[in-house]
Amino acid sequence: MARRNTGPTPATVELVLKRDNRICRRCGCEVYGERGRDWVLHHRRPRGIGGTRRPETNYPSNLVLLDAVCHANVESQREVSYHDGFLVHQYDDPERTAISVAALGEYRWVYLYADGTEGPDHPHERVTVLDGRFQQASPSVIERLFAYHADKLAAAAESASGLVEAEETYTEEAA
Template identity: 40%
Template sequence: MVVLMAVGEFTPATVRLVFFDRDRERCFRCLRPLQWHERGFGWSLHHRRPRGMGGSKDPMVNSPANALTLCGHATSPTGCHHWAEKNRDVAFELGYLIPGTARTDEYRPERVRVRRLSGGWWLLTVDGRAVEVEGNS
């Protein structure tokens, strides 16, 4: 069976890699434990560089480096995904969002570090790992 994904959608393999292996079934920001069956309500995969209306042909949009498992979803009144969408200035500072129009190498998702709520800065790799680059401060 062939599964067709909308342009700008994460593949099922990317979702599983990021959710289970890298983020260990927890919200990347607050580390709240999550359940796979709650996807779409209890948690969602967040695009750090927005895919935009109608999607994007940029392959980095669907990269594991551009994906964060966040509790809640963008339109729910609670959760870290909602926080990132409603506090965009701070979310940009902390790496939860990357400007969609920025195309220089410094803004490639694997080069933009992201900070957990508990502290510590992380780089997300294209092969699905999170590497701590600076400890709690």
């Protein structure tokens, strides 16, 4: 019987390698060599023995690049790994669980998103516009967004009224 492939697609692998800049996210060292021997795409929420049928298991938000030594440490120091976001419980969503990653000799907390990007904001704090409607946005983000655009519209209206006044003055002078 053929072995079932339960890992990420080649496109997802490339997306994660690009997001992580081919750097181990735990120690910050460059990874090179052979996948599975020298480095791995670690599943933050483990697949389990025999894999899983949950498609989000292989989303970029659940995958992180680790060198072989850091991967062994993540698997052997599970309590610390859960605290740092390198492991996520089965009932938790990796996209909603921050991870402490190495970046330029420092550590910072980020969220890994399913679209292959990362950022400092919780997914509910991100605003996505689909079909002209806001998706995945908390009320505070929407309020801030509308306040920002209201200020921009007010400034544009004030500027436009100034242009109208200037045009009226120019028209009167020309007459």
